[in-house]
Amino acid sequence: ETGDYDLVVMGTRGLGRFEQAMLGSTARHVVRRSRVPVLVVQLPKGTQQKA
Template sequence: MRNILLAFDGSENAKRALHYIIDFAQDASKPPVVHVLNVQQEPVLYGEFVTAGTVEELNQSFLDKSQRTLAEAASALQAAGVDYQTHAILGNVAEQVSDAVQRFGCDTVVMGTRGLGSFKGMLMGSVANRVIHEVSVPVLLVK
């Protein structure tokens, strides 16, 4: 694990995944580079009163939320002395994780088993399940 993609949504499981990476990085003989990715689902809008300005405002609102979420991970990584980059993206989470793996040349994806979705009772979250089937590199799930 030299070039890690951390899918981070701010959930408790995502925070545990973050701390797993920090512990790993501190013990590694060659510290990894961590790409912290937060994907916000694009808004679905219907109706005749939706304007391009409305869509742009909503997209910016989601990206602002993403930046706030990423700031938490960035703070922890910086305090631990781990080399990182943050990425805020709109779209389908599994697809964006797969794209990011390719774009950044990541060799591993680390993520929590369940995020902030509404199906809290699921053993393994649907996003984690989709990511496992979508990406071409190993996926480490942290619960």
Template structure:
């Protein structure tokens, strides 16, 4: 049913719950896991001018490589093949674009499950992906488990 499962990662420890869920699904279906990390350069617009863009970009690239390596480390014991990609742009748009261009069957991504004013002010990459993706999206609660209702 699922040949290609996409799992976006931000490299945080909390997202590992979503990664493990994606690995479990990939194991059950004999799937390939596509791990993506998106460099969101727009969110670094407030960095002081003296900061070297090249240095910042290199740092973000390295962070992305570590995040992809962590997905690989979680998938390896289960024998799940991983294709890793580092993308640049708006995280939600890049996840949707990658899923569609690579014929992914499912997107598995973490969400913090914020409610109320936090969701209104912060928005949610997962929510934007759910609303705009033609590919089915499975969200997995990550973080401390406290939800505002």
């Protein structure tokens, strides 16, 4: 919420509906609360993810 941003870009692990219901979704939370556009990118399966 601080800073002068034009766009938020996030990655997603692409969990299924059950996993999302149990764990929640950080990306979904950010999309709902962000005051700027949010681009959510899902990596292809098998791609290693690093923070």
